[in-house]
Amino acid sequence: MSDLLTMMWKESKDLLFQRRWSAWILPVLLVGILGVYLPLQAGLQWLELSPIEIIVILWIPFFVIITFIGDAIAGERERHTLETLLASRISDRAILLGKLIVTVGYAWGMALVGLLLGLVLVNLFRGHGNWAFYHPFDVFLEALALSLLCCVLGASAGVLISLRSATVRQAQLILSVGTLVLIFGGILALQALPANFVSSLSYSQFLLLMIAAIAVLDAILLGLSLVSFQRSRLILS
Amino acid sequence: MSEPIIHIEHLSRSFGTVKALDDLSLEVPAGVVFGFLGPNGAGKTTTIHLLLGLLSPTQGQARVLGFDTCTQAAAIRAHSGALLEFAGLYERMSGEDNLDLYGRIYQMPAPARQARIKELLTHLDLWERRRDQVGTWSRGMKQKLAVARALFHHPSLIFLDEPTAGFDPIAAASLRNDLASLVAREGVTVFLTTHNLTEAEKLCAQVAVIRQGKLMTVGAPDELRARTGGQEAEIVGRGFTEQMLASLRERPEVAHADLHNSHLLIQLRGESEMGPLVRLLVLAGAEVEEVRRGKASLEDVFLTLMEEEST
Numbered sequence: 001m002s003d004l005l006t007m008m009w010k011e012s013k014d015l016l017f018q019r020r021w022s023a024w025i026l027p028v029l030l031v032g033i034l035g036v037y038l039p040l041q042a043g044l045q046w047l048e049l050s051p052i053e054i055i056v057i058l059w060i061p062f063f064v065i066i067t068f069i070g071d072a073i074a075g076e077r078e079r080h081t082l083e084t085l086l087a088s089r090i091s092d093r094a095i096l097l098g099k100l101i102v103t104v105g106y107a108w109g110m111a112l113v114g115l116l117l118g119l120v121l122v123n124l125f126r127g128h129g130n131w132a133f134y135h136p137f138d139v140f141l142e143a144l145a146l147s148l149l150c151c152v153l154g155a156s157a158g159v160l161i162s163l164r165s166a167t168v169r170q171a172q173l174i175l176s177v178g179t180l181v182l183i184f185g186g187i188l189a190l191q192a193l194p195a196n197f198v199s200s201l202s203y204s205q206f207l208l209l210m211i212a213a214i215a216v217l218d219a220i221l222l223g224l225s226l227v228s229f230q231r232s233r234l235i236l237s
Numbered sequence: 238m239s240e241p242i243i244h245i246e247h248l249s250r251s252f253g254t255v256k257a258l259d260d261l262s263l264e265v266p267a268g269v270v271f272g273f274l275g276p277n278g279a280g281k282t283t284t285i286h287l288l289l290g291l292l293s294p295t296q297g298q299a300r301v302l303g304f305d306t307c308t309q310a311a312a313i314r315a316h317s318g319a320l321l322e323f324a325g326l327y328e329r330m331s332g333e334d335n336l337d338l339y340g341r342i343y344q345m346p347a348p349a350r351q352a353r354i355k356e357l358l359t360h361l362d363l364w365e366r367r368r369d370q371v372g373t374w375s376r377g378m379k380q381k382l383a384v385a386r387a388l389f390h391h392p393s394l395i396f397l398d399e400p401t402a403g404f405d406p407i408a409a410a411s412l413r414n415d416l417a418s419l420v421a422r423e424g425v426t427v428f429l430t431t432h433n434l435t436e437a438e439k440l441c442a443q444v445a446v447i448r449q450g451k452l453m454t455v456g457a458p459d460e461l462r463a464r465t466g467g468q469e470a471e472i473v474g475r476g477f478t479e480q481m482l483a484s485l486r487e488r489p490e491v492a493h494a495d496l497h498n499s500h501l502l503i504q505l506r507g508e509s510e511m512g513p514l515v516r517l518l519v520l521a522g523a524e525v526e527e528v529r530r531g532k533a534s535l536e537d538v539f540l541t542l543m544e545e546e547s548t
Contacts, residue, residue: 002341010327013334079328083322084321084323088314088343089311089343090342232293235292
């Protein structure tokens with residue numbers, strides 16, 4: 001456990017809390033879009049969690065993940081810091097999980113901060129005096145779960161791709177192409193389902209179906225990442 | 238006699254058809270700086286990877302600090318430090334955070350980490366820059382920090398893989414001095430790979446020479462000089478010809494002979510006399526003005542070994 005905390009400390013220092021103002025551009029921009037611009041544009045409708053809004057809630061943290069995960073894995077190899085880390089006593093699992101937890105936490109945390117900020121601003125500037133919350137509440141919870149699962153999906157796919165990429169640039173390029181494949185693959189998979197089955201589902205049930213599908217994908221990719229991230233393989237690559 | 242800190246028996250490692258290490262057997266005593274010399278691609282880095290348990294051997298076995306490299310690699314890494322081919326520093330983090338990270342990895346308590354950071358950075362004249370991002374430091378400063386990181390958790394053994402490679406002579410000498418003083422102060426055993434023979438000569442109590450994965454010789458630098466000949470001579474004069482050189486090279490007491498700007502450089506085997514060689518040159522028509530004798534450097538020993546192997 002202490003190894004995991006050490007890796008999380010290191011990742012947050014190295015990746016997120018650098019002493020450079022430029023490190024804050026991306027989070028400020030994305031939280032600004034999700035938590036200020038879009039909620040103030042949509043007004044109280046923002047709290048109704050339309051399908052478009054769900055897509056935004058899923059897309060923003062996923063975008064952050066695919067931007068950072070390549071740097072966390074392929075970047076360490078490119079900068080030759082991974083080799084030194086592997087020569088220390090810290091376990092392979094602590095290195096990998098530390099990177100995954102911090103990257104996923106950072107991206108998902110950004111979505112949570114954006115949603116919370118949006119809630120406060122809509123109620124303050126577009127409300128009618130009564131304090132309103134995101135509704136329906138089950139859809140809100142499902143959106144949060146789906147967003148977290150999408151972050152894990154991006155992170156574990158990112159690990160697998162980064163392990164096979166020579167540079168951060170190559171990893172990010174493959175991840176971008178992979179994201180497009182995932183989106184269109186998802187659309188084709190939905191179209192392949194019987195039309196009467198899809199139309200019989202409520203909005204909440206549809207999100208649950210997505211949660212189940214992505215959870216299965218997450219489990220597979222996470223398992224593969226844990227198997228692939230091994231000293232003896234990494235030192236040879 | 239105390240247990241060797243590294244004990245290697247018939248260790249081999251192949252990558253496909255390439256044999257990076259071929260039947261290496263070696264013992265490294267505790268408390269010394271042990272130089273592992275060889276040209277590029279000789280198998281030095283592979284040896285370090287094998288000793289740290291980062292790679293598995295194709296054949297043979299090794300024990301480091303009493304632990305088996307195949308089955309107890311985590312224990313070896315827990316009790317040793319390493320500065321590998323690259324400094325491996327986090328350039329977006331400060332110098333003190335880089336050291337603090339490795340203190341945390343080796344589970345040192347916070348007060349001990351802080352005290353150790355101050356001790357090492359002060360000793361290496363890096364304390365004033367401790368809060369600056371390492372990316373803004375010079376290459377020499379970074380390498381000093383990487384040495385400090387390898388020693389941070391008080392290991393009993395450190396691996397240094399060509400620590401001064403690519404440095405200019407002044408920076409290399411400065412790093413070497415810092416390294417020597419730190420190693421003496423900490424009482425740590427050092428396994429140092431290098432192809433810099435001056436470095437090996439200045440730092441190492443014992444050296445092993447490796448080429449194409451095979452161990453060629455091992456011993457103290459003085460022993461190696463004696464074993465490989467050890468004596469060299471310089472003859473200053475005029476009229477030296479290629480034919481004279483060829484005649485010299487045929488003599489059993491001559492290991493190596495070469496001509497540089499009218500200076501004839503001869504490496505001798507054992508305690509050979511110079512008189513017969515000077516007579517040979519004079520009879521062949523050369524004008525000899527001066528004959529100087531000296532001890533062969535480790536570089537001469539190394540070159541002789543490389544030459545003997547290739548012939």
